[in-house]
Amino acid sequence: MTTTTSATPAPSAPTNKLGFTKQDYVGSKSTLCAGCGHDSITAQIINAAFESSLEGYRVTKYSGIGCSSKTPAYFINQGWGFNSVHGRMPSIATGASLANRTLINIGVSGDGDSMSIGMGQFVHAVRRNIPMIYIIEDNGVYGLTKGQFSATADKGSHLKSGAVNDFPSIDPCTLAIELGCGFVARSFSGNPKQLNAILKAAFAYQGTVVLDVISPCVTFNNHDASTRSYKHVKDHDFPLHDLGFIQYSEVEEVDIPAGETEIVTFPDGSKVSIKAIHEGYEPTDRFGAMKAIHESMAKGEFLTGLLYINPTQPPLPEVLNLVDEPLATLGEDLLKPSPAELDKIMQALM
Amino acid sequence: MTAALAAPSPVGGAKTRINDFSIQVATVNGSGSQTANTVLLRAIFQMGVFVSGKNLFPSNIAGLPTWFTIRASAKGYVARKASNEMLILMNPETAKEDIAKADPGALVIYDEPLQLDKLRSDLAYTPVPFQKLVTASCPEPKLHKLVKNMIYVGVAARLLGIDMEEVKKAIAKQLKGKAKAIELNQTACVAGYDWAMENLEDQDHIKVVRDNKTQGLIIIDGNEACALGALFAGVTVVGWYPITPASSLVETFIEYAEEYRKDPKTGKSTVAIVQMEDELASAGVVLSAGWAGARSMTSTAGPGVSLMSEFIGLGYYVEAPGVFFNVARTGPSTGLPTRTQQSDVELCAKCSHGDTLHVNLYPGNMEECFQFAYDAFDLAERFQTPIFVVTDLDLGMQNWSSKPFAYPSKPYDRGKVLNQQQLAEVKDWGRYKDVDGDGIPYRTLPGTPGGKGAYLTRGSGHNAYAQYSEKPEDYLEVMDRLKRKYETAKSHVPGPVFRNQGSDKGVLAFGSSDPAVIEAQDILAEGGLKTDYLRLRALPFTAEVDAFVKEKKVVYVVEQNRDGQMANLFRETYPEHATKFKSVLHYDGHAIDAKSVVDQITAFEQK
Numbered sequence: 001m002t003t004t005t006s007a008t009p010a011p012s013a014p015t016n017k018l019g020f021t022k023q024d025y026v027g028s029k030s031t032l033c034a035g036c037g038h039d040s041i042t043a044q045i046i047n048a049a050f051e052s053s054l055e056g057y058r059v060t061k062y063s064g065i066g067c068s069s070k071t072p073a074y075f076i077n078q079g080w081g082f083n084s085v086h087g088r089m090p091s092i093a094t095g096a097s098l099a100n101r102t103l104i105n106i107g108v109s110g111d112g113d114s115m116s117i118g119m120g121q122f123v124h125a126v127r128r129n130i131p132m133i134y135i136i137e138d139n140g141v142y143g144l145t146k147g148q149f150s151a152t153a154d155k156g157s158h159l160k161s162g163a164v165n166d167f168p169s170i171d172p173c174t175l176a177i178e179l180g181c182g183f184v185a186r187s188f189s190g191n192p193k194q195l196n197a198i199l200k201a202a203f204a205y206q207g208t209v210v211l212d213v214i215s216p217c218v219t220f221n222n223h224d225a226s227t228r229s230y231k232h233v234k235d236h237d238f239p240l241h242d243l244g245f246i247q248y249s250e251v252e253e254v255d256i257p258a259g260e261t262e263i264v265t266f267p268d269g270s271k272v273s274i275k276a277i278h279e280g281y282e283p284t285d286r287f288g289a290m291k292a293i294h295e296s297m298a299k300g301e302f303l304t305g306l307l308y309i310n311p312t313q314p315p316l317p318e319v320l321n322l323v324d325e326p327l328a329t330l331g332e333d334l335l336k337p338s339p340a341e342l343d344k345i346m347q348a349l350m
Numbered sequence: 351m352t353a354a355l356a357a358p359s360p361v362g363g364a365k366t367r368i369n370d371f372s373i374q375v376a377t378v379n380g381s382g383s384q385t386a387n388t389v390l391l392r393a394i395f396q397m398g399v400f401v402s403g404k405n406l407f408p409s410n411i412a413g414l415p416t417w418f419t420i421r422a423s424a425k426g427y428v429a430r431k432a433s434n435e436m437l438i439l440m441n442p443e444t445a446k447e448d449i450a451k452a453d454p455g456a457l458v459i460y461d462e463p464l465q466l467d468k469l470r471s472d473l474a475y476t477p478v479p480f481q482k483l484v485t486a487s488c489p490e491p492k493l494h495k496l497v498k499n500m501i502y503v504g505v506a507a508r509l510l511g512i513d514m515e516e517v518k519k520a521i522a523k524q525l526k527g528k529a530k531a532i533e534l535n536q537t538a539c540v541a542g543y544d545w546a547m548e549n550l551e552d553q554d555h556i557k558v559v560r561d562n563k564t565q566g567l568i569i570i571d572g573n574e575a576c577a578l579g580a581l582f583a584g585v586t587v588v589g590w591y592p593i594t595p596a597s598s599l600v601e602t603f604i605e606y607a608e609e610y611r612k613d614p615k616t617g618k619s620t621v622a623i624v625q626m627e628d629e630l631a632s633a634g635v636v637l638s639a640g641w642a643g644a645r646s647m648t649s650t651a652g653p654g655v656s657l658m659s660e661f662i663g664l665g666y667y668v669e670a671p672g673v674f675f676n677v678a679r680t681g682p683s684t685g686l687p688t689r690t691q692q693s694d695v696e697l698c699a700k701c702s703h704g705d706t707l708h709v710n711l712y713p714g715n716m717e718e719c720f721q722f723a724y725d726a727f728d729l730a731e732r733f734q735t736p737i738f739v740v741t742d743l744d745l746g747m748q749n750w751s752s753k754p755f756a757y758p759s760k761p762y763d764r765g766k767v768l769n770q771q772q773l774a775e776v777k778d779w780g781r782y783k784d785v786d787g788d789g790i791p792y793r794t795l796p797g798t799p800g801g802k803g804a805y806l807t808r809g810s811g812h813n814a815y816a817q818y819s820e821k822p823e824d825y826l827e828v829m830d831r832l833k834r835k836y837e838t839a840k841s842h843v844p845g846p847v848f849r850n851q852g853s854d855k856g857v858l859a860f861g862s863s864d865p866a867v868i869e870a871q872d873i874l875a876e877g878g879l880k881t882d883y884l885r886l887r888a889l890p891f892t893a894e895v896d897a898f899v900k901e902k903k904v905v906y907v908v909e910q911n912r913d914g915q916m917a918n919l920f921r922e923t924y925p926e927h928a929t930k931f932k933s934v935l936h937y938d939g940h941a942i943d944a945k946s947v948v949d950q951i952t953a954f955e956q957k
Contacts, residue, residue: 060797073806079804080806083809085661085664090631091631092637094626094635095634095635095642095646098622098639099622099638099642099646103797120630124627320624321619323616323619327587328586328795330586330620332761332762335620337581337610342755343754349570350568
């Protein structure tokens with residue numbers, strides 16, 4: 001692909017392979033609360049998109065309703081966005097990704113938008129392996145309606161008002177693994193380095209990426225009795241590994257240091273290097289990953305990093321055997337059967 | 351064999367009805383009767399006689415009563431006729447009730463063991479030993495149940511005077527290439543025919559006489575016609591969810607797409623079809639695919655439209671195109687899911703919360719199902735909005751004869767989409783700016799290179815530049831422009847069709863009511879009441895509709911729902927004429943018939 005936009009870097013600003021500066025990937029000013037975890041995620045999306053040299057015009061951003069769903073306005077203004085209705089972001093991403101398979105799709109949702117009202121669409125989008133990065137900005141609380149529990153809130157956790165959550169939480173990551181997702185990750189908005197590496201790997205992945213980012217709500221869920229406060233998450237965050245991402249390049253052959261580093265190669269030739277911190281965690285072992293996540297959750301810990309990876313599954317446009325060019329721009333000559341073909345159809349009905 | 355009772359002459363010595371009668375067949379669903387009934391219908395059609403069929407089936411896979419009505423009409427009337435001249439009773443569960451409801455003088459063919467002939471003395475009975483005949487003609491016991499129905503086709507063919515060669519041809523057509531099944535069914539059918547030749551006296555009550563009225567016509571249902579319209583319109587993304595009576599629209603489309611929508615060079619598909627998890631997701635796929643530049647559609651029925659309504663409001667407000675077929679059924683709720691009604695008129699006209707107005711198309715026959723399905727994609731892209739094509743179970747799932755469809759040679763109208771070059775030339779592009787004064791803004795598609803034209807589509811308040819806004823003036827600008835856009839649609843939607851007899855009394859109907867209204871209009875005229883008939887084909891109402899409403903003293907609005915929903919739309923649109931609109935209603939789940947229309951209009955006239 002080529003880009004026809006000539007980037008106009010500030011004199012000293014560094015540029016990426018396409019000649020763009022980081023400024024070319026920013027969006028409008030955030031209107032979220034000062035210190036919101038979501039803004040840190042937005043910042044890493046911008047960084048990762050810049051570092052991955054994404055073509056901005058190919059990026060599409062989808063969201064539902066909620067604080068998280070406002071954020072597509074805050075990054076990559078060169079791309080198109082669709083802020084839809086509550087819990088329905090996955091179907092919006094599905095239709096657009098089928099209409100144009102050359103798009104790079106980023107969906108931003110929240111724990112309320114995805115794990116309650118949108119559970120049905122989340123489940124089925126993952127099952128279909130639609131090509132998109134599905135980010136759940138997870139704070140355990142409904143921020144935009146001023147602080148009700150969401151379905152990812154831990155059982156027994158407290159609201160600011162003192163109300164206690166009586167129900168078990170739903171974990172998007174184990175659920176995604178169960179559904180056959182081939183790229184499941186969890187991160188923390190307070191760990192930009194890890195989030196950046198995961199996002200860059202996610203941009204190179206072809207199917208659905210489920211990325212649950214614990215993102216504390218500074219206004220409604222950051223008190224001492226919360227299990228989603230900055231302090232609590234920081235104290236209970238257990239990064240699994242040091243992640244590296246090496247984008248495929250036809251010119252440079254990158255040497256991966258030998259040793260304890262595991263390499264996962266994507267169909268496009270990009271590579272993820274995984275250097276274990278947490279002993280014995282194997283991100284290509286589906287059942288082992290499930291077991292480890294469940295055990296850590298029982299202890300009240302957040303395992304973060306690349307929880308499960310299997311880059312071989314075909315995304316939806318491949319499953320449907322679609323033509324390579326965007327369906328949206330196919331011409332009438334290819335779409336409309338001929339008069340002789342209509343005649344043949346009519347004859348069969350006589 | 352107890353075939354002693356031969357078919358007698360018509361009771362009361364009435365004149366023979368040639369090519370002008372109805373047959374009702376009562377069977378059990380899942381017994382293969384649909385094939386037998388379609389063969390009988392097709393055989394009459396092949397005899398050159400206008401014929402229509404109504405399948406009255408239960409919401410069930412096997413074991414419940416089902417009725418199929420076949421109407422032959424030399425005059426070409428194809429509406430359901432409430433009275434039947436021949437009954438074929440195969441279902442022990444309903445036989446007694448069917449006899450009780452029979453019209454006096456009807457010819458009754460029935461399964462001999464049912465012993466129905468003592469129930470009423472004003473019917474002409476023909477008992478047939480179906481079990482004996484099927485045992486003799488079909489060697490495989492497990493197929494007896496399926497083949498049994500072919501025997502009544504043979505018996506009826508003999509009594510009606512249908513050429514057996516036409517019946518055999520109809521079987522071959524219906525069972526397309528399945529040689530063994532064709533032979534089995536033809537043998538059973540001939541066994542019934544031969545038995546009737548040998549054991550029954552001929553009757554002169556009702557007869558089929560060869561004619562040439564159906565030469566060159568096709569038989570099709572509305573769902574298939576709509577599917578073909580979508581195929582030729584180049585639909586590229588389909589998101590759908592199964593629901594009776596709409597499923598066969600997409601399912602038929604899938605069959606055609608297999609053959610006609612593969613890239614000849616690569617064999618890859620030029621259409622994406624996804625069965626979604628529900629109607630909400632289907633609507634999301636349709637609107638976002640349309641937003642991204644595809645031609646997109648779904649097919650659903652009333653309950654599905656209810657589920658989609660949140661998204662349809664979004665589509666209206668953010669101006670995303672998409673085609674929504676509503677094959678309406680009897681509501682509310684699950685209602686009678688296998689019966690017909692026109693009770694989603696108001697739902698589709700204003701689907702969603704807030705102020706929303708939608709373009710609706712109402713095809714009234716098979717050619718229009720095809721043409722309007724084709725046109726709907728142009729309208730969706732021209733007006734950047736959800737378009738409803740509203741049919742119903744009667745149009746969608748019943749067999750209709752039709753002229754073959756004309757090739758839609760009009761090139762696609764892809765609407766106001768700016769490409770990279772055009773964008774480069776535009777100085778001050780705003781996604782929702784009304785540049786041309788017609789209420790239709792210019793849009794761009796995601797993935798357009800060049801660094802211009804990207805925007806964020808949002809269901810929340812926005813200004814002409816697609817920026818978030820809660821300002822009253824910005825809100826009003828968008829909402830008032832949307833109203834202007836709807837006004838512009840008046841000159842793009844199909845106008846009404848008239849059938850005028852030179853009267854100041856108007857009859858207004860739409861969709862599947864058309865055949866019953868035409869027949870009713872003739873009956874009323876014979877009785878001295880002339881009417882002018884306007885068949886509405888779209889929302890918004892066009893200038894011709896305005897004129898009709900203004901000039902008529904009274905307008906009988908015929909529709910198949912309880913509340914007179916279309917009449918309500920008229921009263922709302924033309925408040926100064928509100929008292930002119932009188933509702934003629936039919937809503938019991940059966941397709942409307944001419945007699946109901948005649949009776950109600952006559953009653954109004956006598957007031």
